[in-house]
Amino acid sequence: MEPMTAHSARALRSQGALAVLRHVHAHPSAKRADAARTLGLSSGSAAEIASRLKASRLVDEEASALTGGRGRPSPALVPHRDGPLVCVVDISHERWRVACVELGGRVVTQEAGGHSGTPDVLGTLAHQVSALHARYGHRLRAVSACVAGTVSATTVVQAAGMGWRDVDLGPLRPPGLPLLVGNDASLAGLAEARRGAGAGARVVLHLTVEVGVGGILVVDGRPVDGATGAGGEFGHMPFGDPSLHCPCGARGCWDLEVDGRAMARALGRPAPRDPRTAAEQVITAAASDPAARSAAGAAAHALGRGIGALANALDPGVVTLSGLATDLAATAPTALENGYTAALMRYRRAAPPPILPSTLGRQGPLTGAADAAFDTLLTEEGLEAWART
Numbered sequence: 535m536e537p538m539t540a541h542s543a544r545a546l547r548s549q550g551a552l553a554v555l556r557h558v559h560a561h562p563s564a565k566r567a568d569a570a571r572t573l574g575l576s577s578g579s580a581a582e583i584a585s586r587l588k589a590s591r592l593v594d595e596e597a598s599a600l601t602g603g604r605g606r607p608s609p610a611l612v613p614h615r616d617g618p619l620v621c622v623v624d625i626s627h628e629r630w631r632v633a634c635v636e637l638g639g640r641v642v643t644q645e646a647g648g649h650s651g652t653p654d655v656l657g658t659l660a661h662q663v664s665a666l667h668a669r670y671g672h673r674l675r676a677v678s679a680c681v682a683g684t685v686s687a688t689t690v691v692q693a694a695g696m697g698w699r700d701v702d703l704g705p706l707r708p709p710g711l712p713l714l715v716g717n718d719a720s721l722a723g724l725a726e727a728r729r730g731a732g733a734g735a736r737v738v739l740h741l742t743v744e745v746g747v748g749g750i751l752v753v754d755g756r757p758v759d760g761a762t763g764a765g766g767e768f769g770h771m772p773f774g775d776p777s778l779h780c781p782c783g784a785r786g787c788w789d790l791e792v793d794g795r796a797m798a799r800a801l802g803r804p805a806p807r808d809p810r811t812a813a814e815q816v817i818t819a820a821a822s823d824p825a826a827r828s829a830a831g832a833a834a835h836a837l838g839r840g841i842g843a844l845a846n847a848l849d850p851g852v853v854t855l856s857g858l859a860t861d862l863a864a865t866a867p868t869a870l871e872n873g874y875t876a877a878l879m880r881y882r883r884a885a886p887p888p889i890l891p892s893t894l895g896r897q898g899p900l901t902g903a904a905d906a907a908f909d910t911l912l913t914e915e916g917l918e919a920w921a922r923t
């Protein structure tokens with residue numbers, strides 16, 4: 535029994551360290567006393583754990599500003615300046631970003647550029663990642679890519695905006711480091727649920743409109759992303775006109791009702807080559823042009839209807855919106871509300887889940903990709919691997 539007891543005690547101690555570390559990641563600069571209170575630790579245990587995390591180059595302590603109260607103020611727990619980093623590669627339709635992010639979510643370094651849309655951009659990105667790996671060495675723990683497309687494991691199955699099909703992001707993986715790949719809308723939703731407009735709600739449905747609709751259901755801070763990571767493709771539910779073919783291969787997708795393609799159809803215009811820009815132009819014109827206002831209103835109504843259907847099916851506490859969905863909600867709030875209410879089951883209408891605009895905006899996908907990577911590091915195994923460096 536002796537070794538077992540010793541082992542259990544050690545595990546408990548390290549669990550306390552893991553809990554404090556996760557708290558610092560979720561609430562960087564939290565006071566040590568607040569972390570102790572939240573986690574149910576005595577102040578002595580919290581101080582002891584903080585000093586072990588400091589010795590392990592994970593967390594540091596900074597003197598807090600004087601509070602005016604009696605005694606010394608509790609120090610703030612901050613990410614260690616030699617602590618672990620994750621590299622985030624953000625690939626959107628015409629732009630890329632490569633960033634290093636520390637515990638707590640602060641971006642330490644960032645490079646950005648444009649690309650033509652072909653998978654050739656992976657060569658540039660792999661070069662950026664390997665330069666960061668050379669610079670930061672063992673501090674770099676994982677590479678996490680977010681892509682504006684459908685993702686299965688580390689493969690981009692389809693990215694309609696870039697014309698990608700079955701593009702493996704394996705070349706971004708430096709030797710010995712894990713590579714995670716996620717959909718940008720899903721990762722934005724993860725961040726929004728944990729750190730943004732959905733923070734505090736247990737079940738958050740996040741939806742974004744760029745070209746089509748993407749999103750994710752987040753439950754207890756965990757994305758419900760399916761068996762292969764491709765879950766959350768809500769835009770390919772048949773909430774639209776069944777005579778319309780979607781590039782995904784299905785018919786009648788919701789995607790086709792809410793973005794620039796829908797607004798161009800409503801205005802009798804040809805299908806736009808750049809649906810994102812076309813939608814922005816219609817939404818801007820809606821302020822003065824009745825035809826544009828009507829087209830934006832129809833898209834907002836279709837967005838609201840789909841949100842109502844998803845609220846019936848998934849029962850979120852809060853719905854968060856980003857991208858063009860926020861602009862549609864601001865431009866045509868009544869149309870969105872009418873579509874939403876009409877689709878909701880009657881019993882839900884008295885107190886429907888609130889629909890809130892994103893607070894993270896364009897930082898959402900990058901923040902979510904960093905969080906997904908830190909989730910794999912803030913584990914017993916991740917800490918053991920860090921201790922070996």
Ligand SMILES: [Zn+2]
Nearest residue numbers: 770780782787
């Ligand atoms: Zn589709």
